Each structure stands twice: as structure tokens, then as C-alpha cells.
Amino acid sequence: MRIHFKTSYEHDIRLFPDWWSFFVYAALVAVAVILPWLLDDFFLGEVTNVLIWAIAGLGLMLLTGQTGQASLGHAAFLAIGCYSCIIGMENGLPFLLAFPLAGVITGIFGTLFSIPAVRLHGIYLAIATIALSVLADDIIVLLEPWTDGVSGKFAPMITIFGIEIERWTTPDRFYWLVLAVTILCTLFYRNLLRAPLGRAFAAVRDSEVSATAMGVHIAFTKAAAFGLSCAITGLAGALMGFYAGAFNNETFSIVISISLLMMIVIGGLGSIHGAFFGAIVIAFLPQALSMATDTIGGMIGGGNVAIPGLESGVFGAILILFILFEPMGIYGRWLKIRTWFELFPFARKDMFKRQKSYLKTERLR
């Protein structure tokens, strides 16, 4: 077990607790940077997809995992980010301007949505956000002059300082772009966690009453959470648009919202790692399933079989299994395995058993 002997406040504040974890993450980034030389275009595309989902997951994680506000409406914010970035570029804005602007616009919409949302709790908030998801589809059709409705739009070529980036012709450049955005978003998220606002988010999640008594303005904090979460989600949405190449009103359906929420639950609520683990599951599972059915179909001589509903069935089963047996998600399981090895042979079975929570002060509102 690594012991952290702290000699200054800097130890508590800095990004990495020790050199070891710094090297681990540095190595991870290094591998990620040279990945285009290691993988072929198909798998590089899949990894790009994972990263885009991870960015969207970070966005939702900030809201749901960190601030405790469930949202089933994040597909709508993906759509806002996607359409505003691409409409911006069609009107002559360079990518470097249109892309951050898409994040800002989505963030503003998120903050506006927080005005009714701060009054809702738990399941009621989830229902209200479902409405958002459902509405997004219709609104995109209604706004046809801008969005081209059901016929959809095509993502233009990205040009940064004369370098052309496109998902199919230059998958490596597109991958690096997505990687850069991922690292930036992760860094911002991590910085928030070690600053007052991140702690205020956790305070709002765990006890609004005592957060208020400590001077945390609940409505402002929730609005900030919605704004930041939606801004990050909007960036992911724009990247999703470029990744898909073409999109219309059905691209960002409620299914995407549900997958996003599932993703962060499977990955592990409330942790950055969880967003990445969940993204890996969500993005790779369809591929793994189709490969599996191909192989099994080949073995029984049936050739390529398509089983309708298989994907959603497996997703649902995974979610149920996680909620039953590992509510902390993949990251929680990873922590347990790591602790087991670090403490070997002293780890005990009940170490992570959750204690029953004590009675809370009756809600004051």
C-alpha cells in the first residue's frame, strides 16, 4: 500500500497524489497519442467514438454523479451542441470559433433549463428531462429553415490553421482533435473537484439543508451544474455530428439519453473514471455483440444472423446486474480489486459493505 506522507498543503491540492499515479496517467496519455500508429482505421474510429461518448459522459456525470440531478434529457443538449456548431460553420465561422461557441450556447440553454429544474427533485426532474428529449425531436423538425428537419445535415470539413480534418479521410487527425477535447474537459472537471464549486456540487447532492446552512446558494449552484454539464455535453454533441457525418432529427433520440445515463451508472456514478469505463462499455458492446453473433452464426452454419432487440436486451441485463450487484459501477469494482491487491493479504470481505445511513432531519420543504 502506498502511504502518502504529506508535508505541505500542496500535497492535498495537486492533480496527482504521487509520482506513481502521475506516471500512470502520463503513460496512458502517451499511448493515446501514438494510438493512430498502432491501430487500423476501423478500430481508431471505434476509439474515437469511445472518447466522444466519454466527453458526453463527463458532462452528464457532472450533473448526475456530482450534483445529484438526474437527467434523461441530455440527448437534447447533444443536439443543440451539434446543430449550433455546424450551423455556425455553415455561416462562415471557423471551427475554432464555432466549436467553443457551440459549448457556450448549449451551456446557456442548460442554465435556462435549470430555472424550472431547480424546483424539481429526483424522479420528477427525471420526468421533466424526458420531456426535453421528446421535444428536441419535434423542435428540430419545426425549425426546418435552420436545421433542414428530417432530411438532415452533413457535417462540413473541419479546418484548423489550414489543416484539414475529416472523420473518414483523416481519421487520425480527427482522433487527435477528439483526444485533445477529452483531455481538456477531464482537466476542467478535475480542477472543479478540488475547488469550492465542485465541493458545493457534492454538498447539494448529499444534503441541501446543510449546504444552505453553510452558505451554498442552492439555485445558483444547480444552475452552474446545469450550465457546465450542458456545455460539455454540447461539445460532445458537435463531435458526434462530425463523427456521424450526417445527422437529422432522429440522431439524438431519447435512446441516446437513456444510454448516456446507463453509461455513467455502469461506469460508476460520481467519478471521472466512471465516465470513461461506461463509454467503453456503451461504445464497444454493439461491436462485440455483432462479432459474437457472427462467430456463433458461423459455428452453427447459419451465416450472419441478426437478432432483433438483442442489443437493448443485453444492455438492460447489464444495467440490472450492475444495480443489483455493483451499484458503484465498474470504477467501484476496480477500487475494490485494487484495494485487495494493495492490502494483500489483509483485505477483508466486508470492507466495502455499506453502512446503513442514519435518520436524516426531516425535509424542511
Added chain:
Amino acid sequence: MSLLEITNATLKFGGVVAVNDLSLSVEEGEVYAIVGPNGAGKSTVFNLISRFYEPFSGQIMFDGQNLLDRRADAVADLGIARTFQNIELFDHATVLQNLLVGRHRHRRTNMIEEMLFTPRVRREEKKHREAVERVIDFLDLQPYRNKMIAGLPYGVRKVVELGRALASDPRLLLLDEPASGLSVEETQDMRWWIDDIRKQMGITVLMVEHDMGLVSGVSDRVLALADGAKLAEGTPAEVQSDPAVIAAYLGTGAA
């Protein structure tokens, strides 16, 4: 002028009069205890001061400022910190993070700065951590610094909650039953801490407590409350021997 002054406060829930025309004043630097049977309105008084409840009538002044003009989250800015009867900690955060939330009223940086973690944020963070470490030192919380609240025993949580309130550098500390659920030894610790909080830190303490040993040990003045109204006020000994108080607790025997 008193630090905290409640004048003729009344609060009703439907037909129930929780606080009835209550006036009290807490002087700077004293420990003031409120005692009374269950349902007497003690915690309600705290929730009035915290602005969780809006009084029907009356006035609450803190250091010359009208508390009723403020929102609940702006009360902490004045230097009023509190604990809760049933412990309201942030369960899925560590002890350190909980105490750091106590520093929230001293936040000087904005969202953008914090996202970029500018040098100013770093400097502020160090200041917050220094203040929190002093509290950890004072309450002997070192072994629990990086532990999740969810796994801590009740007695420790009680102390962490006191720590979170202290971390905000309050002028007035509201303690809602600081000794409830604590063992005899832990209650003894709590007594010394309350003493030190008043004497070393110069913080005024207003507390609700059932343990008369603790109340008479630390408090300068005691207010006995029954059915939301003042029954008696004075030194611990005076209140304990007051016939009205004895009647409220034990009955008159006249039946």
C-alpha cells in the same frame, strides 16, 4: 447590544403554535443553552435563525442586522454556523471535503478561475486547507481526515459536524443537541470543546441540549422552553430549581 436578539417571534404550523411570542437575547462571548421537553420548539428556534422557517411575526437581529432580510444561504455570510440534531453531513465525501464546504462562505474565486485552477485559486485553497487543518487539530480528527463519512461511527460524525461549523470561522455557533447519542466520555470531550470554543476562539455558542450535566457544566445562561413559550431564564441552577420548569418536566403531582 446583544449579538443575537429575537423579539416576540411567533411561528405556527397550521393550528400548532411551535414558537409563541418568544424573546431571547444572546450576549457576545457567552454560552446560552435552550432546554425543554420534546416538541417544545427548541429546534424550531434554530430553524428560524437559520431562515429555514419564516416567522409569522417578530424580529430576529444579529449584530445590528435584520436576519429576516436575508435568504437562508446568506445567513452563513454573517458568521452564523450550525449543526443539526440528526447529523446532516455530506455522506459521499471525505471528512476533509466536508470541512472544506464549511469554508464556502470564504469563497473568493469564480467558476471560470476554478475550472482553470489559476494561481489565485491555488492560494485560496491553501488558506482554506490551513484553516481546516487547525480545526482538525483542535478536534483530534487526524485519523479520519481522508475517510468517507458513510463509513464513520456516529460519535465521529457528530464531531465532524461540529468541525464543519467551526471551519467557517463563525461568530455565533448553533449546536443542536451536541451530546445526543454520545457516550459519557464523548460528552465529556464535547464539554471541553465547547469550553475551548468559547474561551480560546471567542465564539458565542447557542445550544439546544437535553443532557443537564453538560448544560450546567458549560452554559452561562439557560432558557427553559415549553410549548414554544419561555418558561424560565437564568443561570443553570436557577432554571433547574424553578417550580414551573419542574412542573413542565415532572408534572405537578396535583393531577
